[in-house]
Amino acid sequence: MAKETTANGETTKPPPTPSPLRNSKFFQANLRILVTGGAGFIGSHLVDKLMENEKNEVIVADNFFTGSKDNLRKWIGHPRFELIRHDVTEPLLVEVDQIYHLACPASPIFYKYNPVKTIKTNVIGTLNMLGLAKRVGARILLTSTSEVYGDPLEHPQKEEYWGNVNPIGVRSCYDEGKRVAETLMFDYHRQHGLEIRIARIFNTYGPRMNIDDGRVVSNFIAQALRGESLTVQAPGTQTRSFCYVSDMVDGLIRLMGGDNTGPINIGNPGEFTMMELAETVKELIDPSVEVKIVENTPDDPRQRKPDITKAKQLLGWEPKVILREGLPLMEEDFRLRLGVQKK
Numbered sequence: 001m002a003k004e005t006t007a008n009g010e011t012t013k014p015p016p017t018p019s020p021l022r023n024s025k026f027f028q029a030n031l032r033i034l035v036t037g038g039a040g041f042i043g044s045h046l047v048d049k050l051m052e053n054e055k056n057e058v059i060v061a062d063n064f065f066t067g068s069k070d071n072l073r074k075w076i077g078h079p080r081f082e083l084i085r086h087d088v089t090e091p092l093l094v095e096v097d098q099i100y101h102l103a104c105p106a107s108p109i110f111y112k113y114n115p116v117k118t119i120k121t122n123v124i125g126t127l128n129m130l131g132l133a134k135r136v137g138a139r140i141l142l143t144s145t146s147e148v149y150g151d152p153l154e155h156p157q158k159e160e161y162w163g164n165v166n167p168i169g170v171r172s173c174y175d176e177g178k179r180v181a182e183t184l185m186f187d188y189h190r191q192h193g194l195e196i197r198i199a200r201i202f203n204t205y206g207p208r209m210n211i212d213d214g215r216v217v218s219n220f221i222a223q224a225l226r227g228e229s230l231t232v233q234a235p236g237t238q239t240r241s242f243c244y245v246s247d248m249v250d251g252l253i254r255l256m257g258g259d260n261t262g263p264i265n266i267g268n269p270g271e272f273t274m275m276e277l278a279e280t281v282k283e284l285i286d287p288s289v290e291v292k293i294v295e296n297t298p299d300d301p302r303q304r305k306p307d308i309t310k311a312k313q314l315l316g317w318e319p320k321v322i323l324r325e326g327l328p329l330m331e332e333d334f335r336l337r338l339g340v341q342k343k
């Protein structure tokens with residue numbers, strides 16, 4: 001390789017040119033896509049969708065803390081698919097063109113179980129994935145969360161809202177962790193010119209959620225199918241907006257493919273109190289089950305609903321599946337896994 005001489009007489013080497021193979025693959029639009037957390041609930045549905053495109057090669061990195069190989073069983077052994085047991089808090093070296101960075105436990109009971117590990121996953125894990133993106137020139141999408149708005153004082157939540165977050169609360173490992181992850185994304189973008197995308201994901205539900213995941217939709221459906229009382233955490237008037245997983249995946253893929261960095265809210269703006277959700281699940285699955293009020297956990301946000309104007313305008317995206325259509329699809333999956341027949 002040619003040597004260059006600097007003003008003070010030292011010789012330096014110019015940087016290596018990219019391998020011709022990488023360029024030829026790139027220009028064939030043959031995308032190599034890394035999905036961290038790809039064995040999880042949203043991750044595995046995203047992998048299904050990405051694998052539908054025959055030009056895509058998909059690599060999943062997952063430590064299987066909340067994800068499961070079972071979610072990916074149809075792809076194991078496929079020539080365009082690779083599964084790596086890997087924890088994102090350790091560096092990863094792979095040649096890819098796009099990174100969907102989802103890895104992190106998302107259910108409050110799981111992310112609070114080992115809070116130090118959760119914040120490491122968000123901070124060190126995101127740094128590692130940004131380092132990888134920088135090294136290989138990949139575009140990177142972070143799945144952030146509606147939890148960055150904390151217990152919001154503005155309703156519905158627009159992306160411009162800075163949030164109301166308790167920095168020392170039991171949820172901080174997750175909500176502050178994701179806030180730092182967003183900061184890191186923008187700092188790499190501004191400092192190193194990385195191509196970034198940030199999705200703020202609102203509550204999502206659908207088949208493959210862990211049955212004892214602890215989140216409200218999976219809890220209520222499993223409880224109704226087992227004939228147990230539905231546990232509404234006090235006061236029951238707190239609200240959430242629930243997005244069906246296929247809509248979520250469609251939003252993430254549009255965001256990755258588009259020109260806007262985000263952050264962009266991806267969620268279903270239909271808003272329900274937890275009491276209304278319990279009544280709906282009861283009516284759809286088993287009107288004879290009871291609803292009981294149980295103790296809540298600290299810092300539970302009282303209301304949450306996305307403003308999706310940006311997603312509509314910039315991504316041409318809006319959710320299609322309403323709650324009453326999505327719940328039965330999830331019920332079907334839970335019936336199969338729990339072995340409960342329809343009466």
Ligand SMILES: O=c1ccn([C@@H]2O[C@H](COP(=O)(O)OP(=O)(O)O[C@H]3OC[C@@H](O)[C@H](O)[C@H]3O)[C@@H](O)[C@H]2O)c(=O)[nH]1
Pocket residue numbers: 106107108144145146147201202203204214215216217219220231232233234238240274296297300301
């Ligand atoms: O059995 C239950 C479980 C939960 N709940 C209530 O349901 C509401 C939703 O709780 P979940 O645990 O499902 O989820 P949260 O909205 O608290 O957090 C979620 O926010 C968005 C995503 O980033 C994450 O998936 C998750 O952190 C809370 O008000 C909670 O108190 C019940 O009433 N009963």
